[in-house]
Amino acid sequence: MFERKPTHQIRVGDERTGVVLIGGGLDGTSPAPVSVQTMTAGYTHDVDGCVAEINRLAEAGADIVRVAVPEKKDTAALRAILEQTSVPIVADVHFHFKRALEAVEAGVHKIRLNPGNIQDREQVNAVIDACKDAGIPIRIGVNEGSIIERKDKQQRQKELGAFFERGHIGGRHAKLLALIIAKLEEYMDIFHDRDFHDVAISCKSMDAAFTIAAYQEVSKRFDAPLHLGVTHAGPKETGAVRSIAALSGLLTQGIGDTIRISYANDSAYEVQDGLELLYALGLRERRGVELIACPTCGRIQVDLFRLVQDVNRTLSKAITIPMKVAVMGCVVNGPGEAEGADVAVFAGDRKGIIYVQGVRVANVPEGEILDRLLAECESFQRRVLSGEAKLGEKSVEIIPPDPIGDLGSGIAKIAAGDVQSPTGLTINQT
């Protein structure tokens, strides 16, 4: 797998929430699995709403949840929120160092700070000292939009203007990167001067290519664990592509210890997609179902789009083990493409033929596929949990029924050359 860049390890959480380790590989530590973070979208001072949102995000699989604390009424709510949640909480502080002190006092598990937004170094020092006393880490979050101090607006406009004139690969790219590194070095000096090393770094941008370049550079220069993200990525539809492009580019280079995908949408999608990215790259052990589904084509024999949605929704609640389930629109290529699935359904002539680890267990009408597939998956899960069966133990060696309808293939038809396999895949014949 990808060799992770060794970093210092930080700990986020406590006995009650469990501790999430971030980074590792230095100081005798091993790299912790890459964790998934997200942020609440509602007001933190709305205790009930905030608790409900945090718990929903934790249930979706978030390892760590961040909340914004722009006002005193937000930090005042933290104690009650912490009592009713069981996932590590990060307080996101901008501008007001006192919010950070109040959040630490309330018992949060980590502070996110942009030192550039707090002008007085003594105030930054006060936050560092409070975190040191409480034994909690700080993320230094440097965003493209905030590295130039806000009082220097003209300079910032000049920089941004140059960026859009020259394109992001040109001069502004390099200039901005130089500025980010200089700012980070300056900030890290503040922390090191206080002998505080319990630090993670992020340097997000809205530009995926720039994000990759920036984190590569930061990773070369600092040993702190890195929190990856593309900021202001936009709606889920386009934000997903932008975020995944940048994050997978970095993770496959071994860069990144914790991630947050950000969308202008329900944060549960951020968690869902972040986890799926890590599963896809083999950086996290999958929890729950891995769904394989054919893209559909003119050979399709049931309403597969709806079936896949229904199967995904139903199984994501019912199945907790990393079971591979395949939903295929026909038997032409289905068996080859579903190879390795624990449970598979192949559509044929408005029917569903269901297999469990290669054994045909049912042939049901289209309207009964979902219920029967769920029942088979639940039964298989019980057998796995009781030790009677093992995930992935038997590869799919399925002989499709023949014939199964006008378009149905069957091995005999394929062998006779009556049906072309569109992708040239070979169907196992035993």
Ligand code: SF4
């Ligand atoms: S050939 Fe069958 S399994 Fe493959 S995409 Fe078409 S409908 Fe789906």
